[in-house]
Amino acid sequence: MIQALGLVLMAALAVPAWATAELTDGEAVAWLQRVSDASRKLPYEGIFVMQMGDRMKTIQVENHVEGASSISRLVVLDGQQSEMRCYRNESVTLVWDAKGQRLERRLGTRHFPDLLPENTARLLDHYAVRLAGLDRVAGQECRSLELAPKDQYRWGYVLCADQLTGLPLRAVMVDGKGHPLLQYTFTSMRRGVSGKASLEPLGTTPADELRMVESGAVEVRFLPPGYAKSAAIKRKLPKRAGEVEHWVFSDGLSHISMFVEPAPKNLVSLKGQSTRGMMNMLTRKLGPYQVTVLGDAPWPAVEAVAKGLALR
Amino acid sequence: MNELNALRKPDADDWLSALYDGELDEEAARRALVRLGRDDEALGRWSEYSLIGDVMRGCAPGRADFAARVRTAVADEPTVLAPLPAATDRRPYYYAAAAAAVAAIAWGVLSMSPQSGETPALPVAANDAPLAQNDELRPYLAAHQDYAYAVAGDTEMRFTQVSLAGGGR
Numbered sequence: 001m002i003q004a005l006g007l008v009l010m011a012a013l014a015v016p017a018w019a020t021a022e023l024t025d026g027e028a029v030a031w032l033q034r035v036s037d038a039s040r041k042l043p044y045e046g047i048f049v050m051q052m053g054d055r056m057k058t059i060q061v062e063n064h065v066e067g068a069s070s071i072s073r074l075v076v077l078d079g080q081q082s083e084m085r086c087y088r089n090e091s092v093t094l095v096w097d098a099k100g101q102r103l104e105r106r107l108g109t110r111h112f113p114d115l116l117p118e119n120t121a122r123l124l125d126h127y128a129v130r131l132a133g134l135d136r137v138a139g140q141e142c143r144s145l146e147l148a149p150k151d152q153y154r155w156g157y158v159l160c161a162d163q164l165t166g167l168p169l170r171a172v173m174v175d176g177k178g179h180p181l182l183q184y185t186f187t188s189m190r191r192g193v194s195g196k197a198s199l200e201p202l203g204t205t206p207a208d209e210l211r212m213v214e215s216g217a218v219e220v221r222f223l224p225p226g227y228a229k230s231a232a233i234k235r236k237l238p239k240r241a242g243e244v245e246h247w248v249f250s251d252g253l254s255h256i257s258m259f260v261e262p263a264p265k266n267l268v269s270l271k272g273q274s275t276r277g278m279m280n281m282l283t284r285k286l287g288p289y290q291v292t293v294l295g296d297a298p299w300p301a302v303e304a305v306a307k308g309l310a311l312r
Numbered sequence: 313m314n315e316l317n318a319l320r321k322p323d324a325d326d327w328l329s330a331l332y333d334g335e336l337d338e339e340a341a342r343r344a345l346v347r348l349g350r351d352d353e354a355l356g357r358w359s360e361y362s363l364i365g366d367v368m369r370g371c372a373p374g375r376a377d378f379a380a381r382v383r384t385a386v387a388d389e390p391t392v393l394a395p396l397p398a399a400t401d402r403r404p405y406y407y408a409a410a411a412a413a414v415a416a417i418a419w420g421v422l423s424m425s426p427q428s429g430e431t432p433a434l435p436v437a438a439n440d441a442p443l444a445q446n447d448e449l450r451p452y453l454a455a456h457q458d459y460a461y462a463v464a465g466d467t468e469m470r471f472t473q474v475s476l477a478g479g480g481r
Contacts, residue, residue, distance in 0.1 A: 050461075053468065108459040231459065237451040248459050257456040269476045272449065272469040279467055281449070284476050292452050296460055307476070 028129035032120035039114035046189035117252035153224035222308030256295030
Protein backbone atom coordinates (compact mmCIF):
# COMPACT_ATOMS: atom_id res chain seq x y z
CA MET A 1 0.00 0.00 0.00
CA ILE A 2 2.76 2.35 0.98
CA GLN A 3 4.58 1.45 -2.20
CA ALA A 4 1.50 2.13 -4.28
CA LEU A 5 1.08 5.48 -2.56
CA GLY A 6 4.71 6.25 -3.29
CA LEU A 7 4.18 5.52 -6.94
CA VAL A 8 1.10 7.73 -7.01
CA LEU A 9 3.08 10.61 -5.47
CA MET A 10 5.92 10.03 -7.85
CA ALA A 11 3.64 9.93 -10.86
CA ALA A 12 1.94 13.11 -9.70
CA LEU A 13 5.30 14.84 -9.58
CA ALA A 14 6.42 13.33 -12.87
CA VAL A 15 3.49 14.46 -15.01
CA PRO A 16 4.56 17.72 -16.60
CA ALA A 17 0.96 18.90 -16.84
CA TRP A 18 1.85 22.56 -16.34
CA ALA A 19 5.17 22.44 -18.25
CA THR A 20 6.17 26.09 -18.55
CA ALA A 21 3.69 28.91 -18.68
CA GLU A 22 4.31 32.12 -20.57
CA LEU A 23 3.40 35.08 -18.38
CA THR A 24 1.83 38.35 -19.35
CA ASP A 25 4.04 41.36 -18.67
CA GLY A 26 1.95 42.23 -15.63
CA GLU A 27 2.25 38.76 -14.14
CA ALA A 28 5.96 38.59 -14.92
CA VAL A 29 6.66 41.90 -13.18
CA ALA A 30 4.58 40.79 -10.20
CA TRP A 31 6.61 37.59 -9.87
CA LEU A 32 9.98 39.27 -10.36
CA GLN A 33 9.12 42.09 -7.98
CA ARG A 34 8.03 39.62 -5.33
CA VAL A 35 11.38 37.84 -5.64
CA SER A 36 13.35 41.08 -5.63
CA ASP A 37 11.49 42.52 -2.64
CA ALA A 38 11.81 39.32 -0.63
CA SER A 39 15.59 39.30 -1.15
CA ARG A 40 15.94 42.76 0.34
CA LYS A 41 13.09 43.03 2.84
CA LEU A 42 12.95 39.58 4.37
CA PRO A 43 15.09 38.69 7.36
CA TYR A 44 16.61 35.25 6.80
CA GLU A 45 19.63 33.18 7.57
CA GLY A 46 21.11 30.11 5.99
CA ILE A 47 23.97 28.46 4.20
CA PHE A 48 24.34 28.41 0.45
CA VAL A 49 26.73 26.81 -1.99
CA MET A 50 28.13 28.66 -4.96
CA GLN A 51 29.38 26.67 -7.91
CA MET A 52 31.27 28.22 -10.80
CA GLY A 53 32.69 25.77 -13.31
CA ASP A 54 34.40 23.15 -11.17
CA ARG A 55 34.92 25.51 -8.21
CA MET A 56 32.67 25.47 -5.20
CA LYS A 57 32.29 27.69 -2.15
CA THR A 58 30.09 27.44 0.90
CA ILE A 59 28.82 30.64 2.45
CA GLN A 60 26.86 31.42 5.57
CA VAL A 61 24.49 34.35 5.18
CA GLU A 62 22.30 36.44 7.50
CA ASN A 63 20.09 39.26 6.36
CA HIS A 64 19.12 41.72 9.09
CA VAL A 65 16.31 44.09 8.24
CA GLU A 66 16.27 47.39 10.05
CA GLY A 67 13.43 49.63 8.98
CA ALA A 68 13.62 50.21 5.27
CA SER A 69 17.20 49.02 4.86
CA SER A 70 18.94 45.75 5.36
CA ILE A 71 22.42 44.72 6.40
CA SER A 72 23.73 41.34 5.47
CA ARG A 73 26.67 39.36 6.71
CA LEU A 74 28.36 36.69 4.64
CA VAL A 75 30.99 34.34 6.01
CA VAL A 76 32.97 32.15 3.63
CA LEU A 77 33.15 28.73 5.26
CA ASP A 78 35.84 27.11 3.14
CA GLY A 79 39.24 28.16 1.84
CA GLN A 80 40.61 31.52 2.88
CA GLN A 81 38.75 33.04 5.79
CA SER A 82 36.78 36.15 4.94
CA GLU A 83 33.66 37.92 6.02
CA MET A 84 31.56 40.49 4.20
CA ARG A 85 29.10 43.13 5.29
CA CYS A 86 26.78 44.52 2.68
CA TYR A 87 24.90 47.72 3.46
CA ARG A 88 22.55 49.51 1.10
CA ASN A 89 25.17 51.65 -0.59
CA GLU A 90 28.47 50.17 0.43
CA SER A 91 30.07 46.95 1.48
CA VAL A 92 33.31 45.87 3.11
CA THR A 93 35.27 42.65 3.34
CA LEU A 94 37.28 41.52 6.32
CA VAL A 95 40.15 39.35 5.11
CA TRP A 96 42.49 37.20 7.16
CA ASP A 97 45.88 36.68 5.55
CA ALA A 98 49.57 36.39 6.39
CA LYS A 99 49.65 39.99 7.63
CA GLY A 100 46.67 39.46 9.90
CA GLN A 101 43.24 41.02 9.48
CA ARG A 102 42.46 43.83 7.15
CA LEU A 103 39.33 45.56 5.99
CA GLU A 104 38.79 46.26 2.30
CA ARG A 105 36.13 48.34 0.68
CA ARG A 106 34.12 46.53 -1.95
CA LEU A 107 32.51 48.09 -4.99
CA GLY A 108 29.42 45.89 -5.22
CA THR A 109 26.78 45.46 -2.54
CA ARG A 110 24.71 42.64 -4.03
CA HIS A 111 24.95 38.93 -3.39
CA PHE A 112 22.84 35.78 -3.70
CA PRO A 113 19.90 35.57 -3.09
CA ASP A 114 19.60 39.31 -3.80
CA LEU A 115 20.31 39.20 -7.53
CA LEU A 116 17.40 40.96 -9.24
CA PRO A 117 17.42 44.75 -9.53
CA GLU A 118 15.11 46.81 -7.29
CA ASN A 119 13.05 47.82 -10.29
CA THR A 120 12.37 44.60 -12.15
CA ALA A 121 10.19 46.06 -14.94
CA ARG A 122 13.35 46.97 -16.88
CA LEU A 123 14.19 43.27 -17.24
CA LEU A 124 11.13 42.53 -19.38
CA ASP A 125 12.48 44.28 -22.46
CA HIS A 126 15.45 41.93 -22.62
CA TYR A 127 14.35 38.73 -20.92
CA ALA A 128 11.33 36.49 -21.56
CA VAL A 129 9.91 35.37 -18.22
CA ARG A 130 8.30 31.96 -17.82
CA LEU A 131 6.82 30.20 -14.87
CA ALA A 132 7.85 26.56 -14.58
CA GLY A 133 7.13 23.77 -12.14
CA LEU A 134 7.40 23.32 -8.43
CA ASP A 135 10.63 22.10 -6.97
CA ARG A 136 12.19 21.58 -3.59
CA VAL A 137 15.38 23.24 -2.38
CA ALA A 138 16.81 23.10 1.14
CA GLY A 139 13.72 21.21 2.23
CA GLN A 140 11.36 23.97 1.09
CA GLU A 141 8.92 24.09 -1.78
CA CYS A 142 9.81 26.59 -4.44
CA ARG A 143 8.53 27.70 -7.83
CA SER A 144 10.83 27.79 -10.85
CA LEU A 145 11.00 31.02 -12.77
CA GLU A 146 12.96 31.27 -16.02
CA LEU A 147 14.45 34.43 -17.47
CA ALA A 148 15.52 33.71 -21.04
CA PRO A 149 17.54 36.36 -22.87
CA LYS A 150 15.86 37.85 -25.91
CA ASP A 151 19.18 38.52 -27.64
CA GLN A 152 22.82 37.39 -27.68
CA TYR A 153 24.05 40.01 -25.23
CA ARG A 154 23.22 38.36 -21.89
CA TRP A 155 22.95 35.03 -20.12
CA GLY A 156 19.72 33.52 -18.87
CA TYR A 157 18.69 32.76 -15.32
CA VAL A 158 16.59 30.05 -13.73
CA LEU A 159 15.42 30.87 -10.22
CA CYS A 160 13.51 28.80 -7.73
CA ALA A 161 11.55 31.14 -5.47
CA ASP A 162 10.34 30.08 -2.03
CA GLN A 163 6.59 29.38 -2.28
CA LEU A 164 5.93 31.17 0.97
CA THR A 165 8.04 34.30 0.62
CA GLY A 166 9.42 34.55 -2.91
CA LEU A 167 13.03 34.42 -1.71
CA PRO A 168 15.21 32.68 -4.31
CA LEU A 169 16.39 29.38 -2.86
CA ARG A 170 18.35 28.59 -6.00
CA ALA A 171 19.65 30.70 -8.87
CA VAL A 172 21.36 29.31 -11.94
CA MET A 173 22.98 31.38 -14.65
CA VAL A 174 22.59 29.46 -17.92
CA ASP A 175 23.98 29.79 -21.43
CA GLY A 176 21.89 29.79 -24.60
CA LYS A 177 21.56 26.00 -24.48
CA GLY A 178 20.41 25.96 -20.87
CA HIS A 179 23.74 24.66 -19.54
CA PRO A 180 24.57 25.98 -16.07
CA LEU A 181 27.40 28.51 -15.85
CA LEU A 182 27.08 29.62 -12.26
CA GLN A 183 24.82 28.24 -9.56
CA TYR A 184 23.80 29.26 -6.10
CA THR A 185 21.76 26.91 -3.92
CA PHE A 186 20.71 27.18 -0.33
CA THR A 187 21.41 23.99 1.61
CA SER A 188 19.53 25.41 4.57
CA MET A 189 17.43 28.54 4.93
CA ARG A 190 15.42 29.83 7.86
CA ARG A 191 13.06 32.79 7.72
CA GLY A 192 13.93 35.28 10.42
CA VAL A 193 17.29 35.76 12.11
CA SER A 194 18.13 34.12 15.41
CA GLY A 195 20.39 35.70 18.00
CA LYS A 196 21.25 39.35 18.07
CA ALA A 197 18.99 41.69 16.17
CA SER A 198 21.82 43.81 14.85
CA LEU A 199 25.41 43.20 13.87
CA GLU A 200 28.41 44.56 15.69
CA PRO A 201 30.47 46.80 13.39
CA LEU A 202 33.54 45.27 11.80
CA GLY A 203 35.74 48.14 12.92
CA THR A 204 36.70 51.39 11.30
CA THR A 205 35.90 51.73 7.62
CA PRO A 206 38.86 51.37 5.31
CA ALA A 207 40.89 54.46 4.53
CA ASP A 208 41.10 53.95 0.79
CA GLU A 209 38.72 56.14 -1.11
CA LEU A 210 36.86 55.11 -4.20
CA ARG A 211 36.76 58.26 -6.29
CA MET A 212 33.91 58.67 -8.72
CA VAL A 213 34.69 59.38 -12.36
CA GLU A 214 32.44 61.90 -14.05
CA SER A 215 33.70 61.71 -17.58
CA GLY A 216 36.46 59.42 -18.73
CA ALA A 217 39.03 59.64 -21.49
CA VAL A 218 37.24 56.99 -23.51
CA GLU A 219 33.83 57.30 -25.09
CA VAL A 220 31.61 54.23 -25.12
CA ARG A 221 29.76 54.43 -28.41
CA PHE A 222 27.95 51.13 -28.22
CA LEU A 223 26.28 49.46 -25.29
CA PRO A 224 24.14 46.37 -25.83
CA PRO A 225 20.41 47.14 -25.46
CA GLY A 226 19.34 47.50 -21.83
CA TYR A 227 22.83 48.04 -20.43
CA ALA A 228 23.49 51.29 -18.60
CA LYS A 229 26.37 52.65 -16.58
CA SER A 230 26.03 51.55 -12.97
CA ALA A 231 29.40 52.65 -11.57
CA ALA A 232 32.48 54.59 -12.60
CA ILE A 233 35.38 54.97 -10.21
CA LYS A 234 39.12 55.38 -10.03
CA ARG A 235 40.86 52.68 -8.07
CA LYS A 236 44.20 51.07 -7.42
CA LEU A 237 44.66 47.53 -8.63
CA PRO A 238 47.31 45.09 -7.48
CA LYS A 239 50.37 44.92 -9.79
CA ARG A 240 49.42 48.24 -11.40
CA ALA A 241 51.42 51.37 -10.77
CA GLY A 242 48.87 54.11 -11.20
CA GLU A 243 45.15 54.41 -10.75
CA VAL A 244 42.81 52.63 -13.13
CA GLU A 245 39.40 53.86 -14.25
CA HIS A 246 36.81 51.16 -13.64
CA TRP A 247 33.42 51.47 -15.32
CA VAL A 248 30.59 49.00 -14.83
CA PHE A 249 27.65 48.58 -17.20
CA SER A 250 24.69 46.44 -16.29
CA ASP A 251 21.26 45.43 -17.55
CA GLY A 252 20.22 44.63 -14.00
CA LEU A 253 21.45 41.02 -14.10
CA SER A 254 24.59 40.85 -16.26
CA HIS A 255 27.62 43.05 -15.66
CA ILE A 256 30.35 44.28 -17.96
CA SER A 257 33.43 46.09 -16.62
CA MET A 258 35.75 48.40 -18.51
CA PHE A 259 39.22 49.33 -17.25
CA VAL A 260 41.12 52.27 -18.71
CA GLU A 261 44.78 53.02 -17.95
CA PRO A 262 47.90 54.27 -19.76
CA ALA A 263 49.05 51.67 -22.27
CA PRO A 264 52.39 49.93 -21.70
CA LYS A 265 54.83 49.61 -24.59
CA ASN A 266 54.26 46.69 -26.94
CA LEU A 267 50.71 46.05 -25.85
CA VAL A 268 49.15 43.09 -27.62
CA SER A 269 45.40 42.65 -27.87
CA LEU A 270 44.20 39.63 -25.94
CA LYS A 271 40.95 37.79 -25.96
CA GLY A 272 40.15 35.81 -22.84
CA GLN A 273 37.45 33.31 -22.11
CA SER A 274 36.70 31.27 -19.02
CA THR A 275 36.45 27.51 -19.33
CA ARG A 276 32.69 27.41 -19.79
CA GLY A 277 32.58 30.68 -21.70
CA MET A 278 30.79 32.52 -18.91
CA MET A 279 33.40 35.28 -18.55
CA ASN A 280 34.67 37.05 -21.63
CA MET A 281 37.41 39.61 -21.93
CA LEU A 282 39.12 41.75 -24.55
CA THR A 283 42.16 43.94 -23.95
CA ARG A 284 43.04 46.48 -26.62
CA LYS A 285 44.95 49.64 -27.25
CA LEU A 286 43.09 52.86 -27.88
CA GLY A 287 45.31 55.85 -28.51
CA PRO A 288 47.54 56.17 -25.46
CA TYR A 289 45.32 53.88 -23.38
CA GLN A 290 45.01 50.23 -22.63
CA VAL A 291 41.34 49.33 -22.40
CA THR A 292 40.16 46.04 -20.92
CA VAL A 293 36.52 45.07 -21.30
CA LEU A 294 35.30 42.00 -19.46
CA GLY A 295 32.10 40.66 -18.08
CA ASP A 296 29.92 37.76 -17.11
CA ALA A 297 28.25 38.20 -20.47
CA PRO A 298 28.48 36.40 -23.82
CA TRP A 299 31.37 37.23 -26.13
CA PRO A 300 29.26 39.32 -28.57
CA ALA A 301 28.41 41.74 -25.76
CA VAL A 302 32.03 42.17 -24.63
CA GLU A 303 33.30 42.37 -28.21
CA ALA A 304 30.71 44.97 -29.23
CA VAL A 305 31.53 47.22 -26.28
CA ALA A 306 35.28 46.92 -26.79
CA LYS A 307 35.08 47.63 -30.50
CA GLY A 308 32.69 50.54 -30.20
CA LEU A 309 35.11 52.59 -28.10
CA ALA A 310 36.55 55.89 -29.26
CA LEU A 311 38.82 58.54 -27.82
CA ARG A 312 36.96 61.47 -26.40
CA MET B 313 7.80 10.45 3.69
CA ASN B 314 11.29 9.11 4.24
CA GLU B 315 9.92 5.62 4.02
CA LEU B 316 8.26 6.41 0.73
CA ASN B 317 11.44 7.88 -0.68
CA ALA B 318 13.35 4.82 0.41
CA LEU B 319 10.93 2.64 -1.52
CA ARG B 320 11.56 4.54 -4.72
CA LYS B 321 15.01 3.02 -5.28
CA PRO B 322 16.01 6.33 -6.90
CA ASP B 323 19.25 5.20 -8.50
CA ALA B 324 17.74 2.21 -10.21
CA ASP B 325 14.78 4.18 -11.54
CA ASP B 326 16.36 7.49 -12.48
CA TRP B 327 16.79 6.65 -16.14
CA LEU B 328 13.22 5.42 -16.32
CA SER B 329 11.66 8.51 -14.78
CA ALA B 330 13.91 10.72 -16.90
CA LEU B 331 12.64 8.91 -19.98
CA TYR B 332 9.08 9.19 -18.73
CA ASP B 333 9.49 12.93 -18.14
CA GLY B 334 11.05 13.49 -21.57
CA GLU B 335 14.25 14.78 -19.94
CA LEU B 336 16.69 12.68 -21.96
CA ASP B 337 18.34 13.87 -25.12
CA GLU B 338 17.77 11.95 -28.31
CA GLU B 339 20.73 9.59 -27.95
CA ALA B 340 20.06 8.82 -24.28
CA ALA B 341 16.35 8.36 -25.00
CA ARG B 342 17.17 5.90 -27.74
CA ARG B 343 19.36 3.88 -25.36
CA ALA B 344 16.73 4.03 -22.65
CA LEU B 345 14.00 2.82 -25.02
CA VAL B 346 16.13 -0.15 -26.09
CA ARG B 347 16.80 -0.93 -22.43
CA LEU B 348 13.10 -0.60 -21.66
CA GLY B 349 12.30 -3.12 -24.37
CA ARG B 350 14.61 -5.69 -22.77
CA ASP B 351 13.82 -5.10 -19.11
CA ASP B 352 10.56 -6.67 -18.01
CA GLU B 353 10.71 -5.20 -14.53
CA ALA B 354 11.23 -1.68 -15.88
CA LEU B 355 8.44 -2.18 -18.38
CA GLY B 356 6.20 -3.13 -15.52
CA ARG B 357 7.07 0.05 -13.65
CA TRP B 358 6.62 2.12 -16.81
CA SER B 359 3.21 0.60 -17.19
CA GLU B 360 2.38 1.47 -13.60
CA TYR B 361 3.53 5.09 -14.05
CA SER B 362 1.37 5.43 -17.14
CA LEU B 363 -1.59 3.83 -15.46
CA ILE B 364 -1.31 6.04 -12.39
CA GLY B 365 -0.85 9.11 -14.55
CA ASP B 366 -3.91 8.20 -16.61
CA VAL B 367 -6.03 7.56 -13.55
CA MET B 368 -4.98 10.88 -12.06
CA ARG B 369 -5.84 12.66 -15.27
CA GLY B 370 -9.17 10.89 -15.34
CA CYS B 371 -8.49 8.84 -18.47
CA ALA B 372 -9.86 5.31 -18.66
CA PRO B 373 -7.09 2.73 -18.22
CA GLY B 374 -7.64 -0.56 -20.09
CA ARG B 375 -3.99 -0.97 -21.12
CA ALA B 376 -2.83 -3.85 -18.99
CA ASP B 377 -1.08 -5.39 -21.97
CA PHE B 378 1.04 -2.28 -22.54
CA ALA B 379 4.26 -4.05 -21.61
CA ALA B 380 3.61 -6.82 -24.06
CA ARG B 381 2.81 -4.35 -26.83
CA VAL B 382 6.00 -2.35 -26.24
CA ARG B 383 8.02 -5.56 -26.27
CA THR B 384 6.46 -6.59 -29.55
CA ALA B 385 6.99 -3.16 -31.07
CA VAL B 386 10.64 -3.07 -30.05
CA ALA B 387 11.18 -6.60 -31.33
CA ASP B 388 9.60 -5.74 -34.67
CA GLU B 389 11.69 -2.63 -35.19
CA PRO B 390 14.97 -3.12 -33.42
CA THR B 391 16.85 -0.26 -35.07
CA VAL B 392 14.30 2.34 -36.07
CA LEU B 393 12.81 4.17 -33.13
CA ALA B 394 10.78 7.30 -33.47
CA PRO B 395 12.52 10.26 -31.82
CA LEU B 396 10.96 11.35 -28.56
CA PRO B 397 9.47 14.79 -28.30
CA ALA B 398 12.70 16.62 -27.55
CA ALA B 399 13.33 17.52 -23.93
CA THR B 400 14.35 20.94 -25.16
CA ASP B 401 10.69 21.68 -25.82
CA ARG B 402 10.42 22.47 -22.16
CA ARG B 403 13.35 24.85 -22.23
CA PRO B 404 12.92 28.41 -23.34
CA TYR B 405 16.11 28.56 -25.37
CA TYR B 406 15.19 27.01 -28.68
CA TYR B 407 14.62 30.40 -30.19
CA ALA B 408 18.04 31.65 -29.06
CA ALA B 409 19.57 30.96 -32.45
CA ALA B 410 16.90 33.01 -34.16
CA ALA B 411 17.36 35.83 -31.67
CA ALA B 412 21.12 35.67 -32.15
CA ALA B 413 20.69 35.89 -35.89
CA VAL B 414 18.47 38.95 -35.54
CA ALA B 415 20.93 40.53 -33.15
CA ALA B 416 23.80 39.76 -35.51
CA ILE B 417 21.96 41.56 -38.26
CA ALA B 418 21.28 44.47 -35.94
CA TRP B 419 24.98 44.66 -35.09
CA GLY B 420 25.84 44.49 -38.78
CA VAL B 421 23.54 47.40 -39.50
CA LEU B 422 24.90 49.32 -36.56
CA SER B 423 28.49 48.82 -37.54
CA MET B 424 27.82 49.81 -41.12
CA SER B 425 25.83 52.91 -40.30
CA PRO B 426 27.73 56.14 -40.76
CA GLN B 427 29.25 57.37 -37.55
CA SER B 428 30.93 60.58 -36.72
CA GLY B 429 34.69 60.34 -36.61
CA GLU B 430 36.52 57.13 -37.19
CA THR B 431 34.72 53.83 -37.38
CA PRO B 432 36.15 51.18 -35.09
CA ALA B 433 37.98 48.52 -37.02
CA LEU B 434 36.07 45.29 -36.99
CA PRO B 435 38.00 42.20 -38.00
CA VAL B 436 39.52 40.23 -35.17
CA ALA B 437 42.18 37.77 -36.23
CA ALA B 438 42.82 35.20 -33.57
CA ASN B 439 46.19 33.65 -33.02
CA ASP B 440 45.75 30.00 -32.19
CA ALA B 441 48.35 29.75 -29.47
CA PRO B 442 46.71 30.08 -26.06
CA LEU B 443 48.64 32.26 -23.65
CA ALA B 444 48.93 31.75 -19.96
CA GLN B 445 48.75 35.29 -18.68
CA ASN B 446 46.26 34.68 -15.95
CA ASP B 447 48.45 36.34 -13.36
CA GLU B 448 48.88 39.49 -15.37
CA LEU B 449 45.15 39.90 -15.92
CA ARG B 450 43.86 38.45 -12.67
CA PRO B 451 43.49 41.87 -10.99
CA TYR B 452 40.92 42.89 -13.61
CA LEU B 453 38.92 39.74 -13.01
CA ALA B 454 39.05 40.24 -9.28
CA ALA B 455 38.00 43.87 -9.63
CA HIS B 456 35.09 42.94 -11.88
CA GLN B 457 33.95 40.15 -9.62
CA ASP B 458 34.24 42.47 -6.66
CA TYR B 459 31.39 44.38 -8.24
CA ALA B 460 29.35 41.54 -9.68
CA TYR B 461 29.50 38.95 -6.89
CA ALA B 462 30.01 39.17 -3.16
CA VAL B 463 31.92 35.93 -3.27
CA ALA B 464 33.74 34.74 -6.35
CA GLY B 465 35.87 31.76 -7.05
CA ASP B 466 39.10 31.85 -9.01
CA THR B 467 38.13 31.86 -12.63
CA GLU B 468 40.32 29.98 -15.06
CA MET B 469 40.68 32.01 -18.22
CA ARG B 470 42.12 30.97 -21.53
CA PHE B 471 43.73 33.76 -23.52
CA THR B 472 44.44 34.11 -27.19
CA GLN B 473 46.30 36.87 -28.91
CA VAL B 474 44.15 38.78 -31.35
CA SER B 475 44.91 41.61 -33.71
CA LEU B 476 42.50 44.47 -33.96
CA ALA B 477 43.17 46.32 -37.17
CA GLY B 478 43.64 49.96 -36.30
CA GLY B 479 43.76 49.13 -32.61
CA GLY B 480 46.77 51.34 -32.11
CA ARG B 481 44.93 54.41 -33.21
